[in-house]
Amino acid sequence: MKWFNRMVRSRFSKAGVLALVIACVVLQSPAVIAAPFLLAEVSASDAASLVVKKTGGKVLKVTEEERDGRWMYRVKVLLPQGRVKTIMVNKETGSVGG
Structure with a gap:
């Protein structure tokens, strides 16, 4: 035993x-x-940082809006070439669109 x-x-x-x-x-x-x-959402400042990293431009304005049931940040950026462009950033995932 x-x-x-x-x-x-x-x-x-x-x-x-x-x-x-x-x-x-x-x-x-x-x-x-x-x-x-x-699970955390992307903040407006995070969205601005993502756009700056992608474009190298200067963020002019960040607004929030709903598109097709998804919350997005509309980031207006001044590109190094002098053009102003609007780029969408998904609030949930942080994916940066064109």
């Missing part, structure tokens, strides 16, 4: 250690770390 108790204890401790290692790996995976940020 002693050998059985030792075997059960060693099996559970190995299983416990394995479960702990798996939990640590899963909790540190990029998907789990990024999950809370995927």
